[in-house]
Amino acid sequence: MPYNFPVKDVQFLLNHSADFDQVRATGAFEDLSDDFLEAVLEEAGKFANDILAPLNRISDQQGARLENGRVITTPGFKEAYKQYVEAGWNSVAFPEEWGGQNLPNSVALAVVDAMQGACISFAMGTMLTTAAVKALLAFGTEEQKRLYLGKLTTAEWSGTMNLSEPQAGSDLATIKTKATPNGDGTYNIKGQKIWISYGDHDMADNIVHLVLARLPDAPEGTRGISMFLVPKFRVDSDGNIGEHNDVKVVSIEEKLGQHGSPTCVMAYGDNDQCIGTLVGKENEGLKNMFVMMNAARIDVGMQAASVGEASFQKALEYALDRPQGRKFGVKAGPATPIWNHPDVRRNLYTMKALTDASKAICFANMVAYDLARRSPDPDVARAAKEREELLTPISKAFSSDRALETTNIGIQVHGGMGYVEETGAAQFFRDVRICTIYEGTNGIQGIDLIGRKLGMGSGKLAYDFIDEAMANADAAIATGDADLKRAGERMKLEAKSLRQNTEWMVSAMQTNPEEGLAGGTPYLDQFGYIAGGHYLLKGAISALEAKKQDPSRADYFDSRIHIASFYCDNLLPRASGLAPAVTAGAQTVEPVEPTLLSA
Known part of the structure; x- marks a missing residue:
C-alpha cells in the first residue's frame, strides 16, 4: 500500500479537536466551509500521494550529492518541485499582495502534514522557505519585500535559515560570522555556517539565505x-x-536519514565579495530569527507526526498481510495474520493514538497562531497568543519524541523484516530522528516551557490550559458513554497531578532554577501527554454527537472514540508516572566524577 494522506482524520482533528470553527468565526477569510477545506485537503493528498510519495524510497537510496561545487538533488525532485510551485502549495497562507492565497496558517499546516508524510526529504526544503517568508513579512524592508517576497511566496526562489557554526550549535552567543558595512546600505558578509538544510540545490533559480552575523561594533x-x-x-x-554572490557550498553532510535533503556547510565571502542587506534593526537578529524558528518548531512537530503516520500505514499493511502463528490456544491450522494478535494491535493502536494526539496538539497550536493574528476581538487574540506560546515547545518536543517511539514500534511490528532496509520500515525511524534535535533540541524546549512560558504570569498559561482540560474531562463524564466516562475520570486525575507539578515548578524556577531545570524534560512530557489526551478527548465527545446526527458514518466516529479511549487508558497514565521525575530536583542530576561513570 503506498502512502495515503488521511484526509478524513486531518479534517476531523482540525474541526473537532483543534476548534477550527474559531478561525472561521474571525471573518478574516472568505470561504472556510467544510466542503472547501475537504477540497484543499483532497488536492494536497493527491499531490502528496501521487507525486511525492514515490520519491521517498528513491531519496533514501539516491540522496543529494555535491558535484563541481553544486548540489544535485534526488532524481525526480526537480520535476516535483516545479509542480509544487505551479500548484501554489507554498503560497497557501500568505497575503494576496505577494502572490499568496490568504488562507489560515492552520490550513497550510495541513498541507505540511500531507507533504512531510509523503516525502520528508523533499518537504524539508519547502518548510524553510515558508519560514523565510514569515521573517521578511515581519521585518523585511520595503525594498527587500519588493525584490524577494513574491518569488519566495511562490517558492520560485527558496529560503534558508543560517544560525549554527562549527563552534556555535545551540549557543548562538558564540557565532563569529562578520558583517562589515560597505557604506551604501549593504554589508560584506564573511564566515562559515553549518547544518544548513537546502543550503544549495538545483530546484530553484535562486536561494535566499537569512544569515546571523555580527557587526564590527x-x-x-x-x-x-x-x-x-x-x-x-x-x-x-x-x-x-x-x-554569483560569493556564496559557496563546502560540503554536504553524510547523515543517518533524510538523505535526499542536502544539509550543507556554507562559506560566505571567501573572496570578500559576499553582499547582504540588513533585515530588521541592528543587533536584533536573534529576535527576528525567532519568528522563523517558532514557526518552524510547529512545522517540525507536524513533520514528525506525519512521518509517524506514514510508518503506521506501512506497519498496518504488513500486519494485515503477514501470516505468523495462530490465535492463542489454537493448536493446528493455517497461520493467522499478525493483526489478530492482541499485542500487535496494541502496538498499532499506540502508533495511531500517539500520531493523532501529536497532530491535534500542532493543529490546536496553529489555530491559536491564526486567532492571535486575525481575531477582531482583542481579548480573544490575547488569549490565543498565550496559548500559541504555551503549545509551541510542546508541539515541537512532544510530537518529535513520540514520533521516535512510533517509528520504532513500526520496525517492531515488521519483526525481523523491519530491521532490513528491504521493507522501508527503518527509513521512517532514521528520517525522523533529527526532528528531536533541530530547531532547538527537545531539552531546550523543556527549558523554554518551564523558564519562559511558566514565567509569564507565574504559571497562568499552564493553569488556564489545565482548567480547560478539567472542564473537558467533566464534559466527557457527562456524556454517559462508558468509554468516555472512564477517559474523563482518568483525565481529571492526570490534570490534577499536572497542576500540582506546575505549582512546584513555578516555585522552583522563582527560588532555585537548578531544581526546576533538572525536571524540565519530564515536565514537558507530562504536559504533552495531557495535552494530547485533552485534544483527542475533545474530538471523541464531538464524534459521539456527530454519530447521532449522521448514523451512516457511525463506524468512523466509533473509531475516533476508540482511539481516544485507548489513549486515555494506555498512554495518558504515563503522565502521572513522570510526576516524581519532575519534582526530584537538582540532587537527582548532581555531578558525579566522570571517570566513575565508566569505571
Missing part, C-alpha cells in the same frame, strides 16, 4: 547578533538575477 553575546539577507545570486533593482 556589536555587543558580546546574543545581544550583538544581526540578521542579513544574502542571496545566492545578486538581484538588480528590477528583481532580475545577476552575478
Whole structure:
C-alpha cells in the first residue's frame, strides 16, 4: 500500500479537536466551509500521494550529492518541485499582495502534514522557505519585500535559515560570522555556517539565505547578533538575477536519514565579495530569527507526526498481510495474520493514538497562531497568543519524541523484516530522528516551557490550559458513554497531578532554577501527554454527537472514540508516572566524577 494522506482524520482533528470553527468565526477569510477545506485537503493528498510519495524510497537510496561545487538533488525532485510551485502549495497562507492565497496558517499546516508524510526529504526544503517568508513579512524592508517576497511566496526562489557554526550549535552567543558595512546600505558578509538544510540545490533559480552575523561594533553575546539577507545570486533593482554572490557550498553532510535533503556547510565571502542587506534593526537578529524558528518548531512537530503516520500505514499493511502463528490456544491450522494478535494491535493502536494526539496538539497550536493574528476581538487574540506560546515547545518536543517511539514500534511490528532496509520500515525511524534535535533540541524546549512560558504570569498559561482540560474531562463524564466516562475520570486525575507539578515548578524556577531545570524534560512530557489526551478527548465527545446526527458514518466516529479511549487508558497514565521525575530536583542530576561513570 503506498502512502495515503488521511484526509478524513486531518479534517476531523482540525474541526473537532483543534476548534477550527474559531478561525472561521474571525471573518478574516472568505470561504472556510467544510466542503472547501475537504477540497484543499483532497488536492494536497493527491499531490502528496501521487507525486511525492514515490520519491521517498528513491531519496533514501539516491540522496543529494555535491558535484563541481553544486548540489544535485534526488532524481525526480526537480520535476516535483516545479509542480509544487505551479500548484501554489507554498503560497497557501500568505497575503494576496505577494502572490499568496490568504488562507489560515492552520490550513497550510495541513498541507505540511500531507507533504512531510509523503516525502520528508523533499518537504524539508519547502518548510524553510515558508519560514523565510514569515521573517521578511515581519521585518523585511520595503525594498527587500519588493525584490524577494513574491518569488519566495511562490517558492520560485527558496529560503534558508543560517544560525549554527562549527563552534556555535545551540549557543548562538558564540557565532563569529562578520558583517562589515560597505557604506551604501549593504554589508560584506564573511564566515562559515553549518547544518544548513537546502543550503544549495538545483530546484530553484535562486536561494535566499537569512544569515546571523555580527557587526564590527556589536555587543558580546546574543545581544550583538544581526540578521542579513544574502542571496545566492545578486538581484538588480528590477528583481532580475545577476552575478554569483560569493556564496559557496563546502560540503554536504553524510547523515543517518533524510538523505535526499542536502544539509550543507556554507562559506560566505571567501573572496570578500559576499553582499547582504540588513533585515530588521541592528543587533536584533536573534529576535527576528525567532519568528522563523517558532514557526518552524510547529512545522517540525507536524513533520514528525506525519512521518509517524506514514510508518503506521506501512506497519498496518504488513500486519494485515503477514501470516505468523495462530490465535492463542489454537493448536493446528493455517497461520493467522499478525493483526489478530492482541499485542500487535496494541502496538498499532499506540502508533495511531500517539500520531493523532501529536497532530491535534500542532493543529490546536496553529489555530491559536491564526486567532492571535486575525481575531477582531482583542481579548480573544490575547488569549490565543498565550496559548500559541504555551503549545509551541510542546508541539515541537512532544510530537518529535513520540514520533521516535512510533517509528520504532513500526520496525517492531515488521519483526525481523523491519530491521532490513528491504521493507522501508527503518527509513521512517532514521528520517525522523533529527526532528528531536533541530530547531532547538527537545531539552531546550523543556527549558523554554518551564523558564519562559511558566514565567509569564507565574504559571497562568499552564493553569488556564489545565482548567480547560478539567472542564473537558467533566464534559466527557457527562456524556454517559462508558468509554468516555472512564477517559474523563482518568483525565481529571492526570490534570490534577499536572497542576500540582506546575505549582512546584513555578516555585522552583522563582527560588532555585537548578531544581526546576533538572525536571524540565519530564515536565514537558507530562504536559504533552495531557495535552494530547485533552485534544483527542475533545474530538471523541464531538464524534459521539456527530454519530447521532449522521448514523451512516457511525463506524468512523466509533473509531475516533476508540482511539481516544485507548489513549486515555494506555498512554495518558504515563503522565502521572513522570510526576516524581519532575519534582526530584537538582540532587537527582548532581555531578558525579566522570571517570566513575565508566569505571
